[in-house]
Amino acid sequence: DQQVKQNSPSLSVQEGRISILNCDYTNSMFDYFLWYKKYPAEGPTFLISISSIKDKNEDGRFTVFLNKSAKHLSLHIVPSQPGDSAVYFCAASAPSFGNEKLTFGTGTRLTIIP
Amino acid sequence: DADVTQTPRNRITKTGKRIMLECSQTKGHDRMYWYRQDPGLGLRLIYYSFDVKDINKGEISDGYSVSRQAQAKFSLSLESAIPNQTALYFCATRTGRSTEAFFGQGTRLTVV
Numbered sequence: 001d002q003q004v005k006q007n008s009p010s011l012s013v014q015e016g017r018i019s020i021l022n023c024d025y026t027n028s029m030f031d032y033f034l035w036y037k038k039y040p041a042e043g044p045t046f047l048i049s050i051s052s053i054k055d056k057n058e059d060g061r062f063t064v065f066l067n068k069s070a071k072h073l074s075l076h077i078v079p080s081q082p083g084d085s086a087v088y089f090c091a092a093s094a095p096s097f098g099n100e101k102l103t104f105g106t107g108t109r110l111t112i113i114p
Numbered sequence: 115d116a117d118v119t120q121t122p123r124n125r126i127t128k129t130g131k132r133i134m135l136e137c138s139q140t141k142g143h144d145r146m147y148w149y150r151q152d153p154g155l156g157l158r159l160i161y162y163s164f165d166v167k168d169i170n171k172g173e174i175s176d177g178y179s180v181s182r183q184a185q186a187k188f189s190l191s192l193e194s195a196i197p198n199q200t201a202l203y204f205c206a207t208r209t210g211r212s213t214e215a216f217f218g219q220g221t222r223l224t225v226v
Contacts, residue, residue, distance in 0.1 A: 043217030
C-alpha cells in the first residue's frame with residue numbers, strides 16, 4: 001500500500017519556466033512533509049519541508065504548498081535552472097503521533113531543457 | 115569528508131553469500147536508518163535505530179539484519195544474498211529534534 005504517491009515518473013520543463021511536482025498521500029496521520037532532491041550517484045539531499053499547520057512554505061526559488069483536505073502537496077520551482085535536473089522525492093511523517101519514520105514516494109525525474 | 119559515509123560504494127556478490135554494508139556518521143545523531151531504492155518503488159525502510167540499544171524493523175526487513183555497534187555506526191547484513199536484493203542502499207541519520215534526515219552516498223549492490 002503506497003501511502004505517498006508521486007504519479008508522474010518524469011517531467012520536462014524549459015529553463016526559466018515554472019516546474020510543478022505533485023505528491024498525494026493517503027494517511028491522514030501524516031503531519032510533516034519534506035521534499036528531497038537526488039542526483040545520480042549521490043544520496044538524497046533535503047530541499048524543503050512543511051508542517052501541517054501551514055499551507056505554504058517558501059525558500060528562495062522553491063515553494064511547497066499543502067492542501068490538507070485534498071491530501072495533496074506540490075513543489076514549485078521558479079525559475080527552473082539546468083541544475084534542478086534531478087529526481088525529486090516527496091516524504092511524509094507523523095511525529096506528532098509518535099511515528100517519526102519517513103515514508104517516501106516513488107520519485108519524479110525532472111529534466112530542465114536549456 | 116562526508117558526514118554520513120557508506121562502505122563499500124559498489125559491490126557485486128554471488129547468491130548465497132553473506133555481505134555487510136557499513137555506515138558511519140560524524141553528525142552526532144542518535145537516529146540511524148537503512149533504506150533501499152528500487153526503480154519505480156522509491157525508498158523503502160529496512161531497519162532503523164533510535165539509539166544503540168533500540169533496533170526496529172521497517173517495512174521490508176525480511177532477509178536483512180542490522181547491528182548498531184556504536185552511536186556512530188550502523189551496519190546492514192544480508193545473511194544469504196539473493197538476486198532480488200539487488201538495489202541501491204542508503205543509510206540516513208537524523209537527530210530527534212528534527213525530521214530532516216541526512217543520507218549517505220549509497221551502496222550499489224548487485225547479487226548474481
